[in-house]
Each structure stands twice: as C-alpha cells, then as structure tokens.
Amino acid sequence: MAWFRKDKRKRTAQREKLEIPPDAWGKCEQCGHVDINEKFERALQVCPSCGHHRRISAQRYIEILIDDGSFTELYRELRSKDALGFEGYEHRLASASRKAGTHDGIIAGHGTLTGLAVNLGVMDFKFMGGSMGSVVGEKVARLIERSLEHRAPLILVSASGGARMQEGVLSLMQMAKTSALMARLRESGTPYISIMTNPTTGGVSASYAMQGDVNLAEPGAVIGFAGPRVIKQTIGQDLPDGFQTAEFLEAHGMVDAVVPRSELRATVASVLRMMVSAPALEAQD
Amino acid sequence: MARTEFHLDFEKPIAELEQQIAGLQQMANDRRLDVRGEIAPLEAKLADLRREIYRTLTPMQRVQVARHPRRPFTLDYLARVFTDFVELKGDRLFRDDPAIVGGWARLRERPVMVIGHQKGRDTKENLRRNFGMPHPEGYRKALRLMHMAERFHAPVITLIDTPGAYPGLGAEERGQAEAIARNLEEMGGLKTPIIAVVIGEGGSGGALALGLADRLLMLENAIYSVISPEGCAAILWNDATQKERAADALKLTATDLETLGIVDEIVPEPAGGAHADPDGAAEALDEALARHVPEVAGLDPTELRTRRTDKYRRMGQYVEA
Ligand SMILES: [Zn+2]
Numbered sequence: 001m002a003w004f005r006k007d008k009r010k011r012t013a014q015r016e017k018l019e020i021p022p023d024a025w026g027k028c029e030q031c032g033h034v035d036i037n038e039k040f041e042r043a044l045q046v047c048p049s050c051g052h053h054r055r056i057s058a059q060r061y062i063e064i065l066i067d068d069g070s071f072t073e074l075y076r077e078l079r080s081k082d083a084l085g086f087e088g089y090e091h092r093l094a095s096a097s098r099k100a101g102t103h104d105g106i107i108a109g110h111g112t113l114t115g116l117a118v119n120l121g122v123m124d125f126k127f128m129g130g131s132m133g134s135v136v137g138e139k140v141a142r143l144i145e146r147s148l149e150h151r152a153p154l155i156l157v158s159a160s161g162g163a164r165m166q167e168g169v170l171s172l173m174q175m176a177k178t179s180a181l182m183a184r185l186r187e188s189g190t191p192y193i194s195i196m197t198n199p200t201t202g203g204v205s206a207s208y209a210m211q212g213d214v215n216l217a218e219p220g221a222v223i224g225f226a227g228p229r230v231i232k233q234t235i236g237q238d239l240p241d242g243f244q245t246a247e248f249l250e251a252h253g254m255v256d257a258v259v260p261r262s263e264l265r266a267t268v269a270s271v272l273r274m275m276v277s278a279p280a281l282e283a284q285d
Numbered sequence: 286m287a288r289t290e291f292h293l294d295f296e297k298p299i300a301e302l303e304q305q306i307a308g309l310q311q312m313a314n315d316r317r318l319d320v321r322g323e324i325a326p327l328e329a330k331l332a333d334l335r336r337e338i339y340r341t342l343t344p345m346q347r348v349q350v351a352r353h354p355r356r357p358f359t360l361d362y363l364a365r366v367f368t369d370f371v372e373l374k375g376d377r378l379f380r381d382d383p384a385i386v387g388g389w390a391r392l393r394e395r396p397v398m399v400i401g402h403q404k405g406r407d408t409k410e411n412l413r414r415n416f417g418m419p420h421p422e423g424y425r426k427a428l429r430l431m432h433m434a435e436r437f438h439a440p441v442i443t444l445i446d447t448p449g450a451y452p453g454l455g456a457e458e459r460g461q462a463e464a465i466a467r468n469l470e471e472m473g474g475l476k477t478p479i480i481a482v483v484i485g486e487g488g489s490g491g492a493l494a495l496g497l498a499d500r501l502l503m504l505e506n507a508i509y510s511v512i513s514p515e516g517c518a519a520i521l522w523n524d525a526t527q528k529e530r531a532a533d534a535l536k537l538t539a540t541d542l543e544t545l546g547i548v549d550e551i552v553p554e555p556a557g558g559a560h561a562d563p564d565g566a567a568e569a570l571d572e573a574l575a576r577h578v579p580e581v582a583g584l585d586p587t588e589l590r591t592r593r594t595d596k597y598r599r600m601g602q603y604v605e606a
Pocket of ligand 1: 049052
C-alpha cells in the first residue's frame with residue numbers, strides 16, 4: 001500500500017505542474033496544504049484547509065479595514081535616527097527599508113471605515129520585526145492626538161517583537177509617551193480598538209496593544225510579554241500547546257475576542273458604531 | 286560572612302587594601318599597640334583608590350555594581366530614608382507578590398506612598414522574592430497603592446531595582462503585558478505626584494511599570510536599559526560574551542540617560558559605590574527626595590498631569606525627511 005500511495009501522489013503533483021506555473025502555488029506554513037496563490041489571496045491569506053492566518057502586509061490590512069480610496073497616509077516623512085551611535089544601526093535601517101519597501105515599523109493615516117472617519121496605524125513586521133523605536137512611538141502619539149482633536153476613533157493593528165534595541169532607552173520611553181497620551185484618549189470618550197496580529201510581544205504588548213477599549217486578536221496570533229523562546233529558557237521546559245496564542249489570551253481574559261481576518265472589518269465597524277455617540281455619527285453624515 | 290566579602294573583579298585592589306588594614310588593626314588589638322599613625326595613610330589611600338576605580342568604571346562594570354549583591358535594596362532605603370513604614374500587601378485579586386514592596390511611610394514627616402522592587406539578600410530570600418522580578422500581581426498591587434495615594438493626596442515615590450518583569454508561565458497566563466500596560470496608562474493620568482528613583486537595575490518594561498513619573502532620579506551607578514547587555518549581545522551577535530560591547534552600545538548609565546534627557550538628576554553615591562556605604566547612599570537619596578518632592582507636591586493636579594504628559598511627549602529622536 002505504501003509504495004502505491006507514494007507513487008500516486010507524485011503523479012498528481014506532476015500533472016498539476018503541467019497546468020499551472022510553479023510560482024503560482026502557495027503552501028500553508030502550518031499544515032502544509034498546497035493551493036494556488038490566488039485562492040490564498042481571495043481568502044485574505046487564510047489557509048482554506050486549517051484556518052492558519054498567514055502574515056500579510058500593513059498595506060493589505062489597510063485595504064481590508066478601510067473603505068476603497070479613502071485612506072490618506074500621514075507622517076510618512078518621519079525617519080529613524082541613530083541617536084545612540086549604535087553600531088550597525090544605520091546599515092540595518094537602510095536594509096530594512098529596502099526589504100520592507102517602507103520607512104519604518106508602522107504606516108499611519110486616516111480614512112473611513114464603512115463611512116465612519118477613523119485614524120489607523122498598522123505595524124509592519126517586515127521592518128525590523130515591527131520593533132518600536134522613536135518613529136513608531138511618534139506616529140502612534142500623533143495618531144492619538146489626532147483622534148483627540150477630531151474625536152475620531154483610533155484603530156491600531158499591532159505586529160511587533162517589542163522595543164527596538166538599537167534606540168536603547170529611547171525606545172522604552174515610547175511606551176511611556178504613548179501610554180500617557182492614551183490616558184487622555186480614554187478620558188475623552190474617544191474609542192480605541194486594538195487589533196493584535198502575529199506576533200504581538202514585548203514593549204508593544206506591554207503598552208498600546210493591551211490598552212484598547214476593545215482588544216481584538218487574530219486567530220493563532222502569538223501574544224505575550226516575553227517571547228516563547230525567553231520563557232522556555234527561563235523555565236527550562238517546553239511550553240504547553242497553545243500557550244500565548246490569541247485563543248489562550250481570550251480564555252484568560254486578556255483579549256475581548258478572537259476575530260478571523262474575514263470578519264475583522266465588519267466587527268470593528270459594528271462595535272465602533274455602537275461606541276461613538278449618535279451626535280458624532282450625525283456630524284459625519 | 287563570606288557574602289559580605291563579595292567583591293567584583295575590578296574591586297580586587299580595594300579588597301586587598303581593606304584586608305591589609307583589617308590585618309593591621311587586628312594585630313594592633315592583639316598586641317595592644319597604637320597603629321593609628323600607620324593606618325591613617327592606608328585609609329587615605331583606600332579612599333583614593335575607591336574614588337579612582339569608581340571614577341573610570343566601564344558601562345559593563347556599572348552593570349555589575351548595579352547588580353551587586355550587597356547593594357542597598359528598597360527595604361534598606363525604607364529603613365534609612367523613611368520612618369513609620371507600614372507595608373501594605375496584595376493586589377486584592379490573586380496574591381501578594383514579594384518582588385514588589387510598598388506602603389505608607391513618612392519622608393521628613395510628610396506622608397508618602399513608597400513602592401519598590403525588592404531583591405533578596407540570600408538564596409532563600411531571592412527565591413521568595415523571585416530575584417526582584419515581579420509577576421502581574423506585583424504591578425497590580427503597585428497600582429492599587431498608587432490609587433490609594435491619589436485618593437489621599439500623597440506623593441508616590443517608587444524605587445526601581447529589577448532585572449525585568451518575570452518571563453514565566455503564570456506571569457504570562459495572568460497578563461504580564463496587560464499589567465504593565467495598565468500601570469503605564471494609569472500612571473500617565475495619576476492625579477498625584479510620582480517621583481521615581483532607579484536605585485539599581487532598571488530592567489526594561491518591568492522597571493518602567495513603576496517608572497513613569499514627574500521626576501526621574503537615578504543613582505550614580507544605577508543602570509536603565511531596554512534590554513540586558515547579555516540579552517542584547519545574544520540577539521545581535523549571537524554571543525552573550527559580547528556583553529561589554531552591548532553595554533557600551535545601549536547607553537545605559539546614569540550619565541547617558543541624563544544626556545538623553547530622560548533622567549532629571551543623578552544622585553551621587555559614596556566613593557566605592559552604594560554597597561560600600563549604605564548609610565551614605567541613603568543620606569544622598571534623602572537629600573535629593575527632600576528637594577524634589579515639595580517641588581512637585583505643590584502643583585495643581587491638572588497642571589502636574591499636563592507637565593508629565595508634555596515631558597514624555599517630547600521623548601524620542603527622529604528626523605523629518
Ligand atoms: Zn493550513
């Protein structure tokens with residue numbers, strides 16, 4: 001039986017190859033499911049077989065969440081600076097820009113979500129692991145201030161390994177900076193929705209990512225303070241299955257809901273419409 | 286007693302001279318001799334040596350001093366700088382976390398809320414206090430005490446000394462990230478003054494969770510960093526032995542932080558470091574707090590809050606292309 005099955009599979013693969021060029025195929029990192037890229041893309045890069053949420057670009061999140069053509073990018077002129085003279089940092093920044101095609105770990109802007117004016121920041125894990133330095137902190141700070149000024153809801157999509165080492169304690173202080181402003185936003189009655197994607201750890205999870213009025217998370221996303229590797233090293237044993245996943249955090253009361261990517265836009269729109277006061281809605285119509 | 290003789294590698298010349306003086310003193314006592322004339326120049330030499338060695342410490346040597354097992358901890362300062370300390374325990378949610386201590390105390394008669402990380406002096410105490418690495422309940426206890434101080438219009442004084450927030454199963458399960466994030470937001474909005482002092486190790490987010498403040502002071506040999514030099518070296522160069530290189534790069538000393546505009550004042554330590562003279566270190570801290578606390582305690586809460594937010598708002602360095 002074994003030799004027969006093996007042979008059959010091989011032949012199927014060969015036949016498919018004849019029909020579709022090899023670069024049109026994608027493979028799920030989680031379950032190994034192979035499908036045409038277009039099918040992955042139509043499903044917003046969610047595996048049709050196991051539901052694994054593959055990493056997508058910051059730009060893609062903007063397309064998913066914001067009404068077509070309504071997004072205006074803000075603060076794109078901000079660039080990181082090697083304030084500490086940290087060896088290798090300038091080089092890292094240049095290569096990260098080339099690789100990610102963006103200028104830092106977050107894209108900020110404003111637009112409408114089902115007609116509702118919102119301010120949006122989406123972190124880009126491709127840029128130095130979505131690490132938070134002065135530029136990320138500053139863009140988030142400006143978005144919070146803009147939300148305060150316009151009384152428009154804030155949405156932040158996080159994907160980050162934490163604070164950026166190369167900016168030392170200046171990175172750490174971005175947590176304090178954004179948090180002090182977030183306290184104002186909360187008091188103002190302007191809603192803030194935090195969306196945590198894979199991974200959200202370190203300084204970002206320990207500041208704005210966990211400060212949402214509503215904390216949402218994508219299925220399977222790793223969320224926590226310490227990264228799994230550090231914990232494993234500390235306790236000297238393997239982590240239990242599913243530890244630090246979005247579902248684990250939901251069960252332990254740290255996120256409000258785990259929301260599949262396909263439902264993200266509708267969920268955020270729905271909850272925001274109930275949170276913003278009726279007069280604010282009228283003003284926008 | 287062996288522990289009191291703990292010396293860092295670069296302190297060896299100090300230790301040898303100390304031993305020499307002690308030996309001479311012992312001999313003099315045994316034989317009832319007057320050796321004051323011999324000891325005085327040696328002690329002067331010791332003071333010079335301490336000053337000289339401590340004047341030129343490398344960043345990694347400062348890290349070692351900040352982690353010195355004999356360095357004064359929060360409870361040592363509570364015993365020396367403050368009076369009437371009443372410890373208040375527990376987060377009212379899960380348990381008491383001994384890695385953070387806090388409670389009411391008086392600073393020169395003025396009631397204040399003191400909260401600080403607490404390391405252990407020996408292995409047994411370190412196990413109980415988890416080496417000063419808090420769980421979420423430690424941060425939640427701290428927040429409970431800060432809110433209490435706010436209700437009774439008392440300043441909050443925090444003493445920072447931790448390798449970091451504990452990276453363990455229970456800590457993650459109970460929301461380490463959420464606990465730190467909440468403290469930061471609440472401290473940002475607290476309507477009573479907060480004065481934070483880094484007394485030893487300022488280990489990243491676990492330190493900052495007690496550190497968002499109107500005034501940030503730092504002891505001369507304390508450090509404050511986004512990551513430990515060892516951790517940084519392991520990630521960047523895949524080699525933890527490169528910690529000296531990382532300690533240089535991270536700019537984690539008190540003078541570095543003052544230059545970066547993050548620390549408001551450096552509190553001088555006695556020659557040879559705080560561990561060489563805990564009473565002297567406590568005196569310097571008392572003097573600094575006695576100046577800073579009245580300055581911020583007199584401010585209107587709204588004004589205080591505006592200044593605090595504005596101070597952090599300016600932090601960070603970037604360019605606009
Ligand atoms: Zn799959």
